[in-house]
Amino acid sequence: MTGEQWRVWGARVAVVVAGVVVAVALTKLWSFANADDPDVVEQGAIARTASSACATMREKVAASAVAATQPVGRRVGGINAQNDAVSELIATMQSLGSERLEADQPAAQWVEDWQRLVTARDAYARSLKSGKPKPMELPTIDGKTLVQRLNNVGVNCRVPLLLLAP
Template structure:
Protein backbone atom coordinates (compact mmCIF):
# COMPACT_ATOMS: atom_id res chain seq x y z
CA UNK A 1 0.00 0.00 0.00
CA UNK A 2 1.19 3.41 -0.89
CA UNK A 3 1.12 6.46 1.35
CA UNK A 4 -1.92 7.74 -0.54
CA UNK A 5 -3.85 4.58 0.31
CA UNK A 6 -3.02 4.85 4.02
CA UNK A 7 -4.37 8.39 4.42
CA UNK A 8 -8.10 7.46 4.27
CA UNK A 9 -7.53 4.57 6.70
CA UNK A 10 -5.58 6.78 9.11
CA UNK A 11 -8.35 9.39 8.98
CA UNK A 12 -10.99 6.74 9.72
CA UNK A 13 -8.98 5.39 12.65
CA UNK A 14 -8.48 8.90 14.03
CA UNK A 15 -12.23 9.56 13.83
CA UNK A 16 -13.05 6.28 15.59
CA UNK A 17 -10.50 6.98 18.35
CA UNK A 18 -11.85 10.51 18.80
CA UNK A 19 -15.44 9.24 19.02
CA UNK A 20 -14.43 6.64 21.63
CA UNK A 21 -12.54 9.23 23.70
CA UNK A 22 -15.48 11.66 23.61
CA UNK A 23 -17.92 8.86 24.51
CA UNK A 24 -15.83 7.74 27.49
CA UNK A 25 -15.40 11.34 28.71
CA UNK A 26 -19.13 12.08 28.45
CA UNK A 27 -20.10 8.83 30.16
CA UNK A 28 -17.70 9.60 33.04
CA UNK A 29 -19.12 13.11 33.30
CA UNK A 30 -22.68 11.75 33.30
CA UNK A 31 -21.81 9.25 36.03
CA UNK A 32 -20.15 11.95 38.14
CA UNK A 33 -23.13 14.29 37.74
CA UNK A 34 -25.54 11.61 38.94
CA UNK A 35 -23.51 10.34 41.88
CA UNK A 36 -24.53 11.13 45.44
CA UNK A 37 -22.21 13.58 47.16
CA UNK A 38 -21.40 11.75 50.42
CA UNK A 39 -20.93 15.04 52.28
CA UNK A 40 -24.28 16.65 51.46
CA UNK A 41 -27.94 15.72 51.76
CA UNK A 42 -29.33 16.23 48.24
CA UNK A 43 -32.70 14.47 48.16
CA UNK A 44 -35.33 17.20 47.72
CA UNK A 45 -37.87 15.47 49.97
CA UNK A 46 -35.35 15.03 52.78
CA UNK A 47 -34.26 18.67 52.44
CA UNK A 48 -37.85 19.93 52.54
CA UNK A 49 -38.89 17.80 55.53
CA UNK A 50 -35.65 18.61 57.40
CA UNK A 51 -36.14 22.36 56.91
CA UNK A 52 -39.63 22.21 58.36
CA UNK A 53 -38.72 19.84 61.21
CA UNK A 54 -35.65 21.92 62.07
CA UNK A 55 -37.67 25.12 62.25
CA UNK A 56 -40.02 23.42 64.71
CA UNK A 57 -37.07 22.12 66.72
CA UNK A 58 -35.44 25.57 66.87
CA UNK A 59 -38.71 27.16 68.00
CA UNK A 60 -39.25 24.53 70.70
CA UNK A 61 -35.64 24.82 71.91
CA UNK A 62 -35.89 28.60 72.08
CA UNK A 63 -39.17 28.39 73.99
CA UNK A 64 -37.69 25.95 76.52
CA UNK A 65 -34.44 27.83 77.09
CA UNK A 66 -33.69 29.21 80.55
CA UNK A 67 -30.74 31.28 81.72
CA UNK A 68 -27.73 29.41 83.14
CA UNK A 69 -28.44 31.07 86.48
CA UNK A 70 -31.86 29.42 86.76
CA UNK A 71 -32.39 26.85 89.54
CA UNK A 72 -31.04 23.39 88.73
CA UNK A 73 -34.46 21.67 88.42
CA UNK A 74 -35.55 24.34 85.94
CA UNK A 75 -32.32 23.95 83.93
CA UNK A 76 -32.71 20.16 83.86
CA UNK A 77 -36.31 20.56 82.71
CA UNK A 78 -35.19 22.91 79.92
CA UNK A 79 -32.49 20.49 78.78
CA UNK A 80 -35.03 17.66 78.70
CA UNK A 81 -37.53 19.78 76.76
CA UNK A 82 -34.86 20.77 74.23
CA UNK A 83 -33.83 17.11 73.90
CA UNK A 84 -37.49 16.22 73.29
CA UNK A 85 -37.51 18.76 70.44
CA UNK A 86 -34.51 17.00 68.87
CA UNK A 87 -36.13 13.61 69.40
CA UNK A 88 -39.21 14.90 67.56
CA UNK A 89 -36.97 16.10 64.70
CA UNK A 90 -35.40 12.64 64.43
CA UNK A 91 -38.81 10.93 64.58
CA UNK A 92 -40.15 13.19 61.82
CA UNK A 93 -37.15 12.45 59.63
CA UNK A 94 -37.37 8.71 60.30
CA UNK A 95 -40.96 8.92 59.05
CA UNK A 96 -39.49 9.28 55.56
CA UNK A 97 -38.39 5.65 55.73
CA UNK A 98 -34.99 4.06 56.06
CA UNK A 99 -34.72 3.31 52.34
CA UNK A 100 -34.93 7.00 51.40
CA UNK A 101 -32.59 8.09 54.21
CA UNK A 102 -30.01 5.41 53.36
CA UNK A 103 -30.10 6.39 49.67
CA UNK A 104 -28.74 9.86 50.48
CA UNK A 105 -25.63 8.88 52.38
CA UNK A 106 -25.18 11.56 55.04
CA UNK A 107 -28.88 11.70 56.01
CA UNK A 108 -28.85 8.67 58.31
CA UNK A 109 -25.47 9.68 59.78
CA UNK A 110 -26.87 13.16 60.41
CA UNK A 111 -29.78 11.67 62.36
CA UNK A 112 -27.39 9.48 64.36
CA UNK A 113 -25.40 12.61 65.21
CA UNK A 114 -28.54 14.31 66.55
CA UNK A 115 -28.97 11.23 68.75
CA UNK A 116 -25.39 11.62 69.96
CA UNK A 117 -26.12 15.24 70.87
CA UNK A 118 -29.17 14.18 72.89
CA UNK A 119 -27.13 11.47 74.64
CA UNK A 120 -24.38 13.94 75.62
CA UNK A 121 -26.91 16.52 76.81
CA UNK A 122 -28.82 13.86 78.77
CA UNK A 123 -25.62 12.80 80.55
CA UNK A 124 -25.00 16.46 81.39
CA UNK A 125 -28.56 16.87 82.73
CA UNK A 126 -28.25 13.74 84.87
CA UNK A 127 -24.96 14.95 86.38
CA UNK A 128 -26.51 18.37 86.99
CA UNK A 129 -29.57 16.85 88.67
CA UNK A 130 -27.33 14.66 90.86
CA UNK A 131 -25.50 17.82 91.99
CA UNK A 132 -22.30 16.66 90.28
CA UNK A 133 -22.18 19.10 87.38
CA UNK A 134 -19.59 18.38 84.70
CA UNK A 135 -18.95 20.34 81.54
CA UNK A 136 -20.96 19.35 78.49
CA UNK A 137 -18.63 17.17 76.41
CA UNK A 138 -19.59 16.56 72.80
CA UNK A 139 -18.00 13.63 70.99
CA UNK A 140 -15.67 13.77 68.02
CA UNK A 141 -16.46 11.35 65.19
CA UNK A 142 -13.92 10.54 62.50
CA UNK A 143 -11.84 13.54 63.58
CA UNK A 144 -14.72 16.01 63.22
CA UNK A 145 -16.58 17.71 66.05
CA UNK A 146 -20.22 16.75 66.49
CA UNK A 147 -21.54 20.27 65.92
CA UNK A 148 -19.45 20.60 62.76
CA UNK A 149 -20.89 17.33 61.44
CA UNK A 150 -24.45 18.42 62.25
CA UNK A 151 -24.11 21.88 60.73
CA UNK A 152 -22.33 20.94 57.50
CA UNK A 153 -24.47 18.51 55.53
CA UNK A 154 -26.07 21.07 53.23
CA UNK A 155 -29.26 21.50 55.25
CA UNK A 156 -30.69 24.66 56.76
CA UNK A 157 -30.55 23.08 60.20
CA UNK A 158 -27.87 24.37 62.52
CA UNK A 159 -27.62 23.30 66.15
CA UNK A 160 -29.29 26.03 68.23
CA UNK A 161 -26.82 27.81 70.46
CA UNK A 162 -29.05 27.26 73.50
CA UNK A 163 -28.32 23.55 73.13
CA UNK A 164 -24.58 24.07 73.33
CA UNK A 165 -24.58 26.06 76.57
CA UNK A 166 -27.11 24.39 78.84
Protein backbone atom coordinates in the same frame (compact mmCIF):
# COMPACT_ATOMS: atom_id res chain seq x y z
CA MET B 1 2.24 6.17 0.68
CA THR B 2 2.59 9.74 -0.27
CA GLY B 3 2.60 12.71 2.09
CA GLU B 4 -1.01 13.50 1.21
CA GLN B 5 -2.13 9.95 2.07
CA TRP B 6 -0.34 10.12 5.41
CA ARG B 7 -2.14 13.35 6.26
CA VAL B 8 -5.55 11.87 5.36
CA TRP B 9 -4.81 8.74 7.40
CA GLY B 10 -3.53 10.84 10.35
CA ALA B 11 -6.67 13.00 10.25
CA ARG B 12 -8.90 9.90 10.38
CA VAL B 13 -6.97 8.48 13.34
CA ALA B 14 -7.21 11.85 15.12
CA VAL B 15 -10.99 11.95 14.60
CA VAL B 16 -11.39 8.40 15.97
CA VAL B 17 -9.18 9.15 19.00
CA ALA B 18 -11.07 12.38 19.69
CA GLY B 19 -14.39 10.50 19.46
CA VAL B 20 -13.19 7.89 21.96
CA VAL B 21 -11.98 10.59 24.37
CA VAL B 22 -15.32 12.41 24.18
CA ALA B 23 -17.24 9.16 24.70
CA VAL B 24 -15.18 8.24 27.77
CA ALA B 25 -15.55 11.75 29.21
CA LEU B 26 -19.34 11.71 28.74
CA THR B 27 -19.57 8.25 30.33
CA LYS B 28 -17.61 9.44 33.37
CA LEU B 29 -19.76 12.58 33.66
CA TRP B 30 -22.94 10.52 33.44
CA SER B 31 -21.82 8.14 36.19
CA PHE B 32 -20.74 11.07 38.38
CA ALA B 33 -24.06 12.86 37.87
CA ASN B 34 -26.00 9.75 38.91
CA ALA B 35 -23.86 8.83 41.91
CA ASP B 36 -24.97 9.49 45.47
CA ASP B 37 -22.71 11.99 47.21
CA PRO B 38 -22.10 10.34 50.59
CA ASP B 39 -21.65 13.72 52.29
CA VAL B 40 -24.83 15.48 51.12
CA VAL B 41 -28.53 14.73 51.48
CA GLU B 42 -29.79 14.84 47.89
CA GLN B 43 -33.40 13.62 48.06
CA GLY B 44 -35.75 16.58 47.99
CA ALA B 45 -38.37 14.97 50.23
CA ILE B 46 -35.81 14.31 52.95
CA ALA B 47 -34.33 17.81 52.73
CA ARG B 48 -37.77 19.48 52.82
CA THR B 49 -38.89 17.42 55.80
CA ALA B 50 -35.63 18.15 57.61
CA SER B 51 -35.87 21.89 56.96
CA SER B 52 -39.44 22.07 58.20
CA ALA B 53 -38.81 19.92 61.28
CA CYS B 54 -35.65 21.87 62.00
CA ALA B 55 -37.47 25.21 61.92
CA THR B 56 -39.97 23.87 64.46
CA MET B 57 -37.14 22.52 66.61
CA ARG B 58 -35.27 25.86 66.56
CA GLU B 59 -38.41 27.70 67.71
CA LYS B 60 -39.00 25.27 70.57
CA VAL B 61 -35.34 25.32 71.61
CA ALA B 62 -35.38 29.12 71.76
CA ALA B 63 -38.65 29.13 73.72
CA SER B 64 -37.18 26.67 76.25
CA ALA B 65 -33.95 28.58 76.85
CA VAL B 66 -33.08 29.08 80.51
CA ALA B 67 -30.27 31.35 81.72
CA ALA B 68 -27.26 29.75 83.39
CA THR B 69 -28.00 31.88 86.46
CA GLN B 70 -31.31 30.10 87.10
CA PRO B 71 -31.62 27.39 89.77
CA VAL B 72 -30.39 23.93 88.79
CA GLY B 73 -33.85 22.38 88.64
CA ARG B 74 -35.04 25.01 86.22
CA ARG B 75 -31.91 24.65 84.07
CA VAL B 76 -32.33 20.87 83.92
CA GLY B 77 -35.97 21.36 82.95
CA GLY B 78 -34.93 23.70 80.13
CA ILE B 79 -32.33 21.24 78.87
CA ASN B 80 -34.90 18.44 78.93
CA ALA B 81 -37.45 20.58 77.06
CA GLN B 82 -34.84 21.41 74.42
CA ASN B 83 -33.92 17.72 74.15
CA ASP B 84 -37.61 16.96 73.63
CA ALA B 85 -37.65 19.44 70.72
CA VAL B 86 -34.69 17.66 69.14
CA SER B 87 -36.34 14.29 69.77
CA GLU B 88 -39.38 15.53 67.84
CA LEU B 89 -37.07 16.37 64.92
CA ILE B 90 -35.65 12.87 65.11
CA ALA B 91 -39.12 11.29 65.22
CA THR B 92 -40.26 13.35 62.23
CA MET B 93 -37.25 12.24 60.22
CA GLN B 94 -37.70 8.60 61.25
CA SER B 95 -41.32 8.78 60.08
CA LEU B 96 -39.95 8.93 56.54
CA GLY B 97 -38.91 5.30 56.99
CA SER B 98 -35.53 3.70 57.37
CA GLU B 99 -35.43 2.55 53.73
CA ARG B 100 -35.81 6.10 52.42
CA LEU B 101 -33.24 7.48 54.87
CA GLU B 102 -30.75 4.70 54.08
CA ALA B 103 -31.19 5.32 50.34
CA ASP B 104 -29.61 8.77 50.72
CA GLN B 105 -26.49 7.82 52.64
CA PRO B 106 -25.89 10.70 55.05
CA ALA B 107 -29.56 11.10 56.00
CA ALA B 108 -29.67 8.16 58.41
CA GLN B 109 -26.31 9.15 59.91
CA TRP B 110 -27.55 12.71 60.30
CA VAL B 111 -30.57 11.55 62.29
CA GLU B 112 -28.29 9.34 64.38
CA ASP B 113 -26.02 12.32 65.05
CA TRP B 114 -28.96 14.34 66.39
CA GLN B 115 -29.61 11.46 68.79
CA ARG B 116 -25.94 11.59 69.84
CA LEU B 117 -26.39 15.28 70.65
CA VAL B 118 -29.45 14.51 72.80
CA THR B 119 -27.49 11.77 74.59
CA ALA B 120 -24.59 14.13 75.36
CA ARG B 121 -26.96 16.84 76.59
CA ASP B 122 -28.86 14.34 78.71
CA ALA B 123 -25.61 13.18 80.36
CA TYR B 124 -24.77 16.82 81.10
CA ALA B 125 -28.24 17.43 82.59
CA ARG B 126 -27.91 14.37 84.84
CA SER B 127 -24.48 15.52 86.05
CA LEU B 128 -25.87 19.01 86.69
CA LYS B 129 -28.81 17.59 88.63
CA SER B 130 -26.48 15.40 90.74
CA GLY B 131 -24.59 18.49 91.86
CA LYS B 132 -21.39 17.41 90.14
CA PRO B 133 -21.62 19.09 86.72
CA LYS B 134 -19.17 17.88 84.12
CA PRO B 135 -18.58 19.75 80.88
CA MET B 136 -20.73 18.53 78.02
CA GLU B 137 -18.66 16.30 75.77
CA LEU B 138 -19.60 15.94 72.12
CA PRO B 139 -18.15 12.96 70.26
CA THR B 140 -15.85 13.09 67.27
CA ILE B 141 -16.77 10.60 64.55
CA ASP B 142 -14.49 9.71 61.64
CA GLY B 143 -12.31 12.73 62.43
CA LYS B 144 -15.21 15.21 62.37
CA THR B 145 -16.87 16.87 65.32
CA LEU B 146 -20.52 16.14 65.88
CA VAL B 147 -21.42 19.74 65.01
CA GLN B 148 -19.51 19.52 61.70
CA ARG B 149 -21.36 16.35 60.80
CA LEU B 150 -24.74 17.89 61.68
CA ASN B 151 -24.14 21.19 59.89
CA ASN B 152 -22.49 19.94 56.69
CA VAL B 153 -24.90 17.57 54.98
CA GLY B 154 -26.53 20.09 52.66
CA VAL B 155 -29.68 20.43 54.76
CA ASN B 156 -30.96 23.80 55.94
CA CYS B 157 -30.61 22.84 59.60
CA ARG B 158 -27.69 24.18 61.59
CA VAL B 159 -27.32 23.24 65.24
CA PRO B 160 -28.67 26.11 67.37
CA LEU B 161 -25.98 27.54 69.62
CA LEU B 162 -28.35 27.17 72.57
CA LEU B 163 -27.97 23.40 72.25
CA LEU B 164 -24.20 23.60 72.50
CA ALA B 165 -24.03 25.65 75.70
CA PRO B 166 -26.72 24.34 78.05
